[in-house]
Amino acid sequence: MIRALAAASILALGLGMGGRAEPAIYVASQEAGALTRLDGPAVVGLRLGSGPAGLAATADGTLFLTHPEAGRITVVVPGGGDLRALPFRGxxxxxAASADGRRLFVGDWQAGTVSRIDARTGSVEAAAPVGREPAGIVLDGEARVFVSERGGDSVSILDADTMALRARLPVGRAPFALALSPDGDRLYVGNVRSNDLTVIDARGLLVLATVPSGRSPYGVATSRDGGLILVTNQESGSVSVLGHDLVPRARIPVGRYPEGVAVAGDRAYVANWYSNDVSIIDLAGLREIERRPVPDGPRAVVAVPLRGRGEADR
Structure with a gap:
């Protein structure tokens, strides 16, 4: 059924439209089992079924979505109208996806492992044990994998090539979301149960600071220049904005139970899980300027700079 829906649905999402310079915003709605493209004059979407939770993208617009209850990964590929499923035993x-889109790094919530997967075939190349309930995963330019361990109150750092453990750092309680600064110097960790943000020296692998954020920080992102850090506060219905110096700049009201957040240009996009919409924030004025409805249960959001496949490596 997924393949039968592929061509029409991907065209509706606008994937594969080469030559576009502006980013595309995609939202995964877990309750509705849907993927939505938000930018443009209309909200259009694709039904994927079985609650997508995690969402990653490569620079050419390829999207990867995890389905925890179904044990699979959906791959949405631009250009050729390809929509396929990769099985996952767990x-x-x-x-997270490697820059070239050939490898995926996937956390198994129950098993407490991270697997490196061939993105074309779904075959597992290697796997490594990590702490309990691996949640957020990000890669850096030095072939390292950062993993927040929600059940272990820590962040593990793996070597992407060998999957060996490089370090494990204690952070706040129940770390969930991760964000790497644009220069790769800092890793920001949202700690859900201690209501704070841990800042890690991503090169030296040292904890620099832990500062208050808001109630249940479930999403973290930075502005393009790294000067602002945005933290979604699920139980407060707000986004905290901190400067690079970690001094609070603003607290912006958004929808109910905000989770994922992504930045594109001078705007931030916040998925509001309970109010079934996305808040659009003007980063210059530090205020919500629009709220757009999406299918039920939006939790993850990414911004993809769609340049078309022919321009992906330029």
Missing amino acids: QPFGI
Whole structure:
């Protein structure tokens, strides 16, 4: 059924439209089992079924979504109208893709492992044990994999090539979301149960600071220049904005139970899980300027600079 829906649905999502310079915003709605493209004059979407939770993208617009309850990963490929499923033996949750899109790093929520997967075939190349409930996963330019361990109050750092453990750092309680600064110097960790943000020296692998954020920080992102850090506060219905110096700049009201957040240009996009919409924030004025409805249960959001496949490596 997924393949039968592929061509029409991907055209509706606008994937594969080469020559576009502006980013595209995609939202995964877990309750509705849907993927939505938000930018443009209309909200259009694709029904994927079985609750997508994690969402990752490559620069050419390829999207990867994890389905924890179904044990699979959906791959949405631009250009050729390809929509396919990769099996996963376990409960896939957090996901990150290598820059070239050939490898995926997927956390198994139940097993407490991270697997490196061939993105074309779904075959597992290697796997490594990590702490309990691996949630957020990000990669850096030095072939390292950062994993937030929600059940272990820590962040593990793996070597992407060998999957060996490089370090494990204690952070706050129940770390969930991760964000790497644009220069790769800092890793920001949202700690859900201690209501704070841990800042890690990503090169030296040292904890620099832990500062208050808001109630249940479930999403973290930075502005393009790294000067602002945005933290979604699920139980407060707000986004905290901190400067690079970690001094609070603003607290912006958004929808109910905000989770994932992504930045594109001078705007931030916040998925509001309970109010079934996305808040659009003007980063210059530090205020919500629009709220757009999406299918039920939006939890993850990414911004993809769609340049078309022919321009992906330029």
